[in-house]
Amino acid sequence: MIRTHEAGGLRAADAGTTVTLAGWVARRRDHGGVIFVDLRDASGVVQVVFREGAPAAAAHALRNEFCVLVTGRVDPRPPGNENPELPTGEVEVNATGLTILSEAAPLPLPVDDHIEAGDDVRLRYRYLDLRRTGPARAIKLRAGANRIARRVLDERGFHEIETPTLTRSTPEGARDFLVPVRLQPGTWYALPQSPQLFKQLLMVAGLERYYQIARCYRDEDFRADRQPEFTQLDIEMSFVTQDDVIELGEAVVGALWEDLAGYRIPTPIPRITWHEAMSRYGSDKPDLRYGVELTDLSQYFAGTAFRVFAQAIDAGGYVGAVVMPGGATQSRKELDGWQDWAKARGARGLAYVVLDAETGEARGPVARNLSEAHLAGLADAVGAKPGDAVFFAASADRREAQELLGAARIEIARRAGLVDPDAWAFCWVVDAPMFERTDDGEWTAVHHPFTSPNGEWIDRFEEAPDQALAYAYDIVCNGNEIGGGSIRIHRADVQRRVFDTLGISPEEADEKFGFLLEAFKYGPPPHGGIALGWDRICMLLAGAESIREVIAFPKTRGGFDPLTGAPTPITAAQRTEAGVDAKPKTPVEVPPGTSGVAVRVEHSG
RNA sequence: GGUCCUGUGGAGCAGUUGGAGUGCUCGCCGCCCUGUCAAGGCGGAGGUCGCGGGUUCAAGUCCCGUCAGGACCGCCA
Numbered sequence: 001m002i003r004t005h006e007a008g009g010l011r012a013a014d015a016g017t018t019v020t021l022a023g024w025v026a027r028r029r030d031h032g033g034v035i036f037v038d039l040r041d042a043s044g045v046v047q048v049v050f051r052e053g054a055p056a057a058a059a060h061a062l063r064n065e066f067c068v069l070v071t072g073r074v075d076p077r078p079p080g081n082e083n084p085e086l087p088t089g090e091v092e093v094n095a096t097g098l099t100i101l102s103e104a105a106p107l108p109l110p111v112d113d114h115i116e117a118g119d120d121v122r123l124r125y126r127y128l129d130l131r132r133t134g135p136a137r138a139i140k141l142r143a144g145a146n147r148i149a150r151r152v153l154d155e156r157g158f159h160e161i162e163t164p165t166l167t168r169s170t171p172e173g174a175r176d177f178l179v180p181v182r183l184q185p186g187t188w189y190a191l192p193q194s195p196q197l198f199k200q201l202l203m204v205a206g207l208e209r210y211y212q213i214a215r216c217y218r219d220e221d222f223r224a225d226r227q228p229e230f231t232q233l234d235i236e237m238s239f240v241t242q243d244d245v246i247e248l249g250e251a252v253v254g255a256l257w258e259d260l261a262g263y264r265i266p267t268p269i270p271r272i273t274w275h276e277a278m279s280r281y282g283s284d285k286p287d288l289r290y291g292v293e294l295t296d297l298s299q300y301f302a303g304t305a306f307r308v309f310a311q312a313i314d315a316g317g318y319v320g321a322v323v324m325p326g327g328a329t330q331s332r333k334e335l336d337g338w339q340d341w342a343k344a345r346g347a348r349g350l351a352y353v354v355l356d357a358e359t360g361e362a363r364g365p366v367a368r369n370l371s372e373a374h375l376a377g378l379a380d381a382v383g384a385k386p387g388d389a390v391f392f393a394a395s396a397d398r399r400e401a402q403e404l405l406g407a408a409r410i411e412i413a414r415r416a417g418l419v420d421p422d423a424w425a426f427c428w429v430v431d432a433p434m435f436e437r438t439d440d441g442e443w444t445a446v447h448h449p450f451t452s453p454n455g456e457w458i459d460r461f462e463e464a465p466d467q468a469l470a471y472a473y474d475i476v477c478n479g480n481e482i483g484g485g486s487i488r489i490h491r492a493d494v495q496r497r498v499f500d501t502l503g504i505s506p507e508e509a510d511e512k513f514g515f516l517l518e519a520f521k522y523g524p525p526p527h528g529g530i531a532l533g534w535d536r537i538c539m540l541l542a543g544a545e546s547i548r549e550v551i552a553f554p555k556t557r558g559g560f561d562p563l564t565g566a567p568t569p570i571t572a573a574q575r576t577e578a579g580v581d582a583k584p585k586t587p588v589e590v591p592p593g594t595s596g597v598a599v600r601v602e603h604s605g
Numbered sequence: 606g607g608u609c610c611u612g613u614g615g616a617g618c619a620g621u622u623g624g625a626g627u628g629c630u631c632g633c634c635g636c637c638c639u640g641u642c643a644a645g646g647c648g649g650a651g652g653u654c655g656c657g658g659g660u661u662c663a664a665g666u667c668c669c670g671u672c673a674g675g676a677c678c679g680c681c682a
Contacts, residue, residue: 033639047642064632081640089642106633110616114643115631117616120674174681194682220681232682344608345678447682474682484682531682546675556674 002069008044012090014074019093021046022101024131025066026111028059035059039070039093042136046088048072048095055098065104065111065131071097119548124562126553138542138549145256145538146213149233152255156248158209158235163198165215170196171448171513175219177228185579191217194531196448197516199236200488203527204519208238213534222557224546225480225536233537235485236529242471242487246271246428249475249483249530253426253537260541263424269475273431278399282322282406284432287479288425290418294405295321295382297392306369308351308394315396321382322405324412327389328354335364338391341411347404350391355379357387366392410479425478432472435465435501442503447472449502450495450516451486452528458494465501471528482537485530492520 003022010019023041035050037059048070050059062068072095083089109117109125113133122129129135150160169176172193179189192198194216202210214234220226233252237245250267257263270288277286280293297319301309309319324330335352342350353364353375362375370378384390391408395401413419434453435443443465445451451470453461461468471487489495495517499509509517538550548554555561575581 027643029641029644031639031641031644032637034641035639036641036644038642049640051639078640081642083642085642106615108615110632112616112631112643115617118612118674121616123674172682218681221679223681224676226681481682533682557676558673560673562674 003041006043007039007041007046008088010046010074010088010091010093012076015076015091017074018071018096019074020069020071020097021048021093022069023067024111025062025064025068025104027064028062030060035062037062037070039068040131044087047077047083047086047092049092050095050098053096055095058098058100059095062100063104063106065107065128067101067104069097069099069101070095119556120562123548123554123556126563130552135549138538138544139552141260141542142534142538142550144260145534145541148255148259149211149213149252152252153209153211153235156209156251158211159207161202161207161210161212163192163195163212163214165191165217167192167198169512170194171450172196172218173448177217177219180578180580182578184584185582186584187579193218194232195234196450197513199234199529200450200516200524200527201519203236203238204522204524206238206525208525210237210529211235222555222559224548225539227535227547227551227554228559230547231534233483233532233534234529235531236527238525238527240487240526240528242430242473242528245485245487245528245530246473249485249532252532253475253477253482256537256541257424261424265424265426269426269428271428271430274429274433274469275431277429278402278406282320282402282404282409283479284429285474285476285479285481286406286427286429287410287413287419288427288476289420289423289478290413292322292325292409292412292418294402294409295323297321297381300377300381301374304370304374306366308369309392312394312396312401317394317396318398318401319392319394320401320405321390321392322409322412323382323384324389324391325385325416325418326387327352327412327416328357328387330354330389335389338408342404342408345404345407347393350393350404350408352389352391353378354389355384355386360386362390423478427476429474429476430472431469432474433466434461434468434470434498437466443501445498445502446470447484447486449498449504450488452489452494453498462497462501473530475530475532477537477540480536480540481533482540483530483532485528487526487528490520490524490526492517495520 003020005019005021007021007023021039021041023039026038026040026045029036035056037048037050038045039048050056070093072093074091075094077090077092107128109121109128111128111131130139166179166189169190170193174193176190176193179191181187181189195212195214199210212234214232215229216232217229219228235248237248250269254265254267257265272286274284277284279296280286282294298313301319302313304310312319338352339349351366353362353367355362360379362378367375378390379385382390391405393401393404431454433446434451434457436446438444447470451472452458454469454471457468472484473486474481474484476482489498535547535550539547542550544550553561553563559567
């Protein structure tokens with residue numbers, strides 16, 4: 001090393017030591033006769049003083065972010081000049097030597113912890129952005145998360161195993177990223193949406209305990225918590241029950257929060273069934289930091305003359321409500337704003353009544369349509385007090401109405417300030433449905449087609465696909481799904497019946513993932529696993545608003561990388577060589593399960 | 606594919622009902638300065654107001670289109 005010490009580590013005890021430091025000029029304060037330079041390296045900042053001689057003369061030329069080598073003696077600061085804001089504030093380095101290792105051009109992005117720049121500039125100059133304390137801390141925190149995960153899993157006998165990223169379509173149901181194959185012109189690899197099939201093959205292979213910090217690729221639109229390439233902590237285990245996987249998930253998540261957030265998660269983490277989550281919170285990933293639960297009023301409003309409600313009830317649907325505490329004080333404009341809010345998410349509107357703060361009398365446009373009796377009992381039925389507002393949703397489709405109320409619940413909590421930003425609330429959502437209807441009335445897998453029905457349904461899920469439950473579980477933190485998994489099907493007969501329900505013919509199944517079914521002919525063990533959404537978890541631990549903060553080189557919403565300029569067009573020569581436009585040769589002979597085009601898997605969730 | 610927010614020197618922001626000269630902080634360049642720590646003082650450079658079109662006597666400001674960044678819906682375990 002060309003330095004002897006780290007800048008951020010110097011303390012009063014180091015006084016008298018001659019040190020050589022290497023780092024960047026974070027700030028300079030040039031007083032003419034004396035020059036102060038804050039020298040920053042990865043460990044922190046220390047003040048360097050230039051007073052006289054050649055180093056002082058050279059120090060006048062220093063500018064922000066010059067990379068320098070400084071030699072000098074660590075001295076206690078003169079009395080009264082200590083800086084309690086800095087860990088190194090009791091000392092300073094009196095420079096006797098200065099070498100400029102490299103100069104810095106005027107900065108397009110100030111390396112300054114006080115300034116929040118736009119994403120555009122930050123990503124274009126991400127290497128400068130990451131010199132700042134906050135962004136660097138988020139990336140280092142992620143390294144810590146990786147370390148903790150490896151420690152916990154290593155202690156439990158797991159093997160870290162890499163799987164291919166040049167492969168074929170996996171059954172997650174998103175769009176694939178495709179890579180042309182020069183050696184087989186006209187054929188394409190797909191980048192894996194997850195290592196799902198490979199990890200199941202590793203269980204067939206008898207490895208028993210697998211994990212991987214795996215990069216996954218899905219060609220879908222961006223969100224604050226979604227990038228096209230993202231990372232999962234991917235885990236699979238043999239000979240386990242759902243409880244075993246959940247216990248392991250709690251061990252990993254518990255270690256992460258304890259070490260990185262200083263928070264001990266009460267265990268066991270509460271479990272809530274999927275149906276209960278939907279009926280109480282209108283979401284399959286409920287935020288349990290606050291109450292504001294939904295009320296089912298389908299019975300209560302039976303026989304109502306209000307057409308909107310009556311139609312939903314008659315169609316076997318759902319009428320429900322959610323209460324906004326103190327919502328009666330909202331202005332007409334704010335209440336109208338809720339209608340726009342509801343319309344923005346595809347609903348016709350959001351019916352409401354407000355309860356007079358003095359009398360408790362129900363008022364509002366909808367109140368006129370409801371009977372005296374229904375209005376009189378409403379407050380008790382939904383648990384509202386005078387001064388509250390009650391929002392209603394009604395639909396022939398129960399889930400649609402519940403999800404609208406669930407979204408309203410989140411918005412209510414936000415607007416009414418009910419969210420404790422320092423709170424952590426975890427839960428498992430279990431007993432997810434196996435199947436749901438597609439738009440064409442077919443069945444599709446809610447999780448993926450290898451998810452096992454639970455013990456109650458495994459022999460009879462065909463009887464009521466809409467009610468059948470799976471051994472599938474999601475872990476939720478503050479309303480974010482941070483992981484999910486399932487017990488997989490290991491019996492050929494069950495797999496065949498599931499495919500049958502999904503309308504996947506044996507030929508189709510063979511074409512899409514015959515290699516897995518082939519493997520399952522040879523004594524596959526019962527197995528299951530979980531995948532933790534690593535970017536989201538790190539985002540939550542870092543207290544960030546976007547997963548971009550915990551990704552070293554993220555992309556913008558348009559899939560563009562402002563730093564490298566990717567993606568780029570290719571030349572005609574590259575196009576020809578890659579075989580982008582080549583027609584695939586008709587395969588003469590194909591091993592089982594490897595034929596067919598890499599079409600998207602239609603019947604999976 | 607849809608809805609919404611933002612775009613003003615290198616960075617962060619202000620700019621009122623359309624009305625004379627686009628302003629502030631930081632940074633940059635020059636000079637001064639021996640105890641600062643987001644140092645200070647004096648002086649200076651730097652802007653097609655994202656781009657294109659329209660309305661108007663007059664547009665940073667209003668309208669249409671477009672590009673870029675962001676949030677959400679659709680989509681996506």
